[in-house]
Amino acid sequence: MKLNRMLIVGVIALLCVVNPLFAKGTKDTESAKPAQVQSAEPVKAAPSSDAAAIVPVKPEKPEIVRMSVLNGPSGIGMVPLFEKAPDLNGIPSSFEVSASPQVLLPKLLKGEVDAGILPINVAAKVYTANKQAVLLAAITGNGMLSVISRDTSVKSLADLKGKKLTVAGQGGTPDYMIRYLARSEGIELNTTDGIEIDFSIPTPEIVPALLAGKIDYALVPEPFSTVASIKDKTIARVLDVQKLYEKACGIEGCEYPVMALVVRKAFAEKYPATLELFLQACKESVEAVNADPKAAGALVEKHTLGLKAPIVAASVPRSAFVWQSARESRQNVERLLSVFAEFAPESIGGKLPDDGFYLK
Incomplete structure (x- = not known):
């Protein structure tokens, strides 16, 4: 009986010690809840540099x-x-x-x-x-360059040796292209045994000069070769520079x-x-x-x-x-x-x- 009484007293003493601890823990937990629970109205986060970086930017458009x-x-x-x-x-x-x-x-x-x-x-x-x-x-x-002439015996650049070729435009593509092609075929320019290059006639006047018989061979771009062949059916495109370039380039389709x-x-x-x-x-x-x-x-x-x-x-x-x-x-x-x-x-x-x- 005495032992039972002592046990009861011990349990009561333990409860008195533990209960305040539970009470304190419960109070702290409930006081923390308002900071964790989301309200019905979403809370807007303060803008940050990262958030600003991902906002889509409307593409700019020119006025014209x-x-x-x-x-x-x-x-x-x-x-x-x-x-x-x-x-x-x-x-x-x-x-x-x-x-x-x-x-x-x-x-x-x-x-x-x-x-x-x-x-x-x-x-x-x-x-x-x-x-x-x-x-x-x-x-x-x-x-779109061509050598045009009435001389249809011209089949290659070598056939122009000893002849004067009027070129449309010094310092442009026709000029450097004829130099490149001649060198690739071992043909000298402006020598007795080579091709004489003439830049003395302005491009718009080359076709009229060819039609009038003042020159015999001309390197011109389109549409000048078309103009010449329409006005005089005896004038033909005797050399296609694109084909010559492809050959010199050594690459098919160049x-x-x-x-x-x-x-x-x-x-x-x-x-x-x-x-x-x-x-x-x-x-x-x-x-x-x-x-x-x-x-x-x-x-x-x-x-x-x-x-x-x-x-x-x-x-x-x-x-x-x-x-x-x-x-x-x-x-x-x-x-x-x-x-x-x-x-x-x-x-x-x-x-x-x-x-x-x-x-x-």
Whole structure:
């Protein structure tokens, strides 16, 4: 009995010690609940730098997209856009014609136009000399040079030995191309046993001189060869420079680009989505010209790009209008620019353009 009484007293004493501990723990737990329970109205977290970084930014859009092409063949591929503005998600566009690269370039560098068509070597030179101000977006025209003559006995470059060849444009693609081709075939220029090269006649006057019999052989681009053959059926394309270049290159399908679509770097970086739409429209424009040369000719004459409709319609199939992105065309571009660099480094800015030249 005495033992039982002692046990009871011990249990009561233990409960008196433990109960305050449980009571304290319960009180602390309940007092912590309000900080853990979410209210019906979500609590907004204070903005942090990480949260701000993931907020989607609405793409910027330009007020207008402006393009300029050169008077003559370079603008033919873009002429459908002169007639019908491209769909740029509501962004307007404008298209104009510049008389020469010397007129077009200041507009690009000043931001007065956003895109333009230039000779490939000029595009490379502008990139190097003007802190990468312009980028190559695409090639819109490949080689279209021919040797034309009434002398159909000419079957190779060697057949021009001892003859005078009038070349369209000193310091341009025809000039460096004939030098490259002659060297590749071991033919000397401006020697008694070689080919005499003549730059004395301005390009627009070469065909009239050939028609009048003042010269016998000429190296000209399209559409000059087409003009000559239309006006005198005895004049023929006796040598296709593209085929000669492919042979000299030693690579099947090797092409040389001549017309480059360039864009301002600042525009490309600020408005990539709009630029993508614009370039797609340019691609479709070139495709439309190749698909319907007659319609293209009518538009060229209507929008006064410097050529008559019948000439354009007849020359387009021989003009090598293409659409090759900067990346697709890079090997061909560098191969041709290497030819320029060999004979006149200053014509491309002193060196081949680096990777940044090619729009990604």
